Amino acid sequence: MSDVPPVLLRVVVVDDEPLARAVLREYLTSELHVEVVAECANGFEAVKAVSELAPDLLLLDVQMPKLDGFEVLDLVGREVAVVFTTAYDQYALRAFEVHAVDYLLKPVSAERLSAALARVRERLGRGERSASEGALAAARPPDGRAHRVLVRDGPRVHVIPVDKIDYVQAQDDYICIRSEGNDFLKEQTLAETEASLDPAVFVRIHRSYLLNLARLVRVDQDERENRVVVLADGRRLPVSRAGYTRLSALL
Amino acid sequence: MHPILARLERLAAYLALWCAIAVLVGLVLTQQGLTWPEALVLVLPPLLVYAFVCLSAWYVCRAMPLASSGVPGVLTASIVAASVAGGLWLALDEIWISTLESMPALAPVTLRFRAQTPFLFAVSVMLFLLVLSVHYVVLAFEAFRDAERQQLELKVLTRDAELRALRAQIDPHFLYNSLNSISALTGADPAAARRMCLLLADFLRTTLRVSTQESITLAEELTLADRFLSIEQVRFGPRLQVERRIDETAAQCRIPPLVLQPLLENAVAHGIAGLIDGGTIRLDVERRDGRLSIAVENPRDPDALPRTRGSGVGLENVRRRLSIVFGGAARLDAVPGPSGFRVALDLPCSIDE
Numbered sequence: 001m002s003d004v005p006p007v008l009l010r011v012v013v014v015d016d017e018p019l020a021r022a023v024l025r026e027y028l029t030s031e032l033h034v035e036v037v038a039e040c041a042n043g044f045e046a047v048k049a050v051s052e053l054a055p056d057l058l059l060l061d062v063q064m065p066k067l068d069g070f071e072v073l074d075l076v077g078r079e080v081a082v083v084f085t086t087a088y089d090q091y092a093l094r095a096f097e098v099h100a101v102d103y104l105l106k107p108v109s110a111e112r113l114s115a116a117l118a119r120v121r122e123r124l125g126r127g128e129r130s131a132s133e134g135a136l137a138a139a140r141p142p143d144g145r146a147h148r149v150l151v152r153d154g155p156r157v158h159v160i161p162v163d164k165i166d167y168v169q170a171q172d173d174y175i176c177i178r179s180e181g182n183d184f185l186k187e188q189t190l191a192e193t194e195a196s197l198d199p200a201v202f203v204r205i206h207r208s209y210l211l212n213l214a215r216l217v218r219v220d221q222d223e224r225e226n227r228v229v230v231l232a233d234g235r236r237l238p239v240s241r242a243g244y245t246r247l248s249a250l251l
Numbered sequence: 252m253h254p255i256l257a258r259l260e261r262l263a264a265y266l267a268l269w270c271a272i273a274v275l276v277g278l279v280l281t282q283q284g285l286t287w288p289e290a291l292v293l294v295l296p297p298l299l300v301y302a303f304v305c306l307s308a309w310y311v312c313r314a315m316p317l318a319s320s321g322v323p324g325v326l327t328a329s330i331v332a333a334s335v336a337g338g339l340w341l342a343l344d345e346i347w348i349s350t351l352e353s354m355p356a357l358a359p360v361t362l363r364f365r366a367q368t369p370f371l372f373a374v375s376v377m378l379f380l381l382v383l384s385v386h387y388v389v390l391a392f393e394a395f396r397d398a399e400r401q402q403l404e405l406k407v408l409t410r411d412a413e414l415r416a417l418r419a420q421i422d423p424h425f426l427y428n429s430l431n432s433i434s435a436l437t438g439a440d441p442a443a444a445r446r447m448c449l450l451l452a453d454f455l456r457t458t459l460r461v462s463t464q465e466s467i468t469l470a471e472e473l474t475l476a477d478r479f480l481s482i483e484q485v486r487f488g489p490r491l492q493v494e495r496r497i498d499e500t501a502a503q504c505r506i507p508p509l510v511l512q513p514l515l516e517n518a519v520a521h522g523i524a525g526l527i528d529g530g531t532i533r534l535d536v537e538r539r540d541g542r543l544s545i546a547v548e549n550p551r552d553p554d555a556l557p558r559t560r561g562s563g564v565g566l567e568n569v570r571r572r573l574s575i576v577f578g579g580a581a582r583l584d585a586v587p588g589p590s591g592f593r594v595a596l597d598l599p600c601s602i603d604e
Binding site: 063 | 427430431432434435439486487490524527552554
């Protein structure tokens, strides 16, 4: 029917329940032009599999230990299409906000999975590989503030509790998160980071800096009479005029 | 307010009925030598006023309800009220005849009218008693209808409460996930799929049965817990381990149904499910000095995010039910630890012999 020969869809199945993976694998083996390249029992394995195998599609459970499905999507959503599989219907809206291709309710039927695969092919055919930047910012919990920030380092995932963050610095298309003496790079804008963190704790002191107030020791002036903040570890960060106004309002 | 006075159309019907009564009394009077017009002039106006006097029967009925007053009481009250009404009739009759006497044209017939006073007195007392008994019948009918409606409402309320309780007790996601497991097993291991179906059916049936009971034995609750854990073990595989330490002398203790079940559900959902390698749920049951203590302990991920729909609801539900049943005599303590969670129930243990 289609003029284009169907491309091989390389799929990773992610679910912490062996039986839930088994039924998806069973369905997928009877699909044409689909290959299951890995099965993962948790989010860390899923991130690793995406890095190492570069699959086309993640079939992703939502409720899993350590990293939930939305966090996995936050980390790898730019590289791979995601179809959620879950027994919970209340995540559907959020799933589409973060541009998941589809949302399958357990128990999953073979027909429904086929339809989801067709949507994936359609989207890949249009050249949209993955979720958009803005959509990913919506991946944070709907109850508001993030409790932790996830940073991907190739196949590894760093989980940084927000109270361990000293400050966040904008660097081109990335942010650099300073925590416990380490710098973590993440593909995100500072504005997105700011929106996901508690505004009573993190204040934008400068176009390029978001500061954890708990790290602030004092406000000082540098040799050119510009304001700077001094952190607990002695580090000095620039403060803009608008940033100083925001800082004063919180102190 | 009297129900007849409350609505104009009822009052009109009531007075029309009294006109008919007046005609009947008039008929009797024509047998005694009065002409039709004379008879009607004599009885109709005072009877219409008397109609209002008779409405007071309502208050007698209300003051002396049949159900609680006993026959002598009701009879005494009826006789006293009828006598008072008869007295009022005499007064009405007297006022009316005196009024007629003051009109010269009618003066001659009033003598014959006065002759009818004893008869009319008797009629008035009888009429009052008649109205009184009609009131009693109507009230009894209404009471019956009320009782019937209340019973129906109660039935609906009870069923609603049961349904709500059930909804709270069987987590639909537990069902969906179990069905998904069955769906997976159907292809690979049909015998296991069948075992799982039977377990699930057994679990559902027992849950439905015990949820309508006021109390069940601990043994029944433990059987239900075993079914539940077996089903979850199919789902989670070796990630879910269970250790039981059950005091066998507690088996016959009577407890409210489904107080252990939510604790285990939490232990699985918020403990085991959040751990990559799973862990062991410990169930301790002990009976001592007429009290029963049940403790459920589970490991949990120390880094886990606080869940939005948390264990709080299930625990709160159990706590509320315990306080309804036992008042202050039962306790539920939830102790979150750094790497685990422990919920302890302490309640009076009664045993039916």
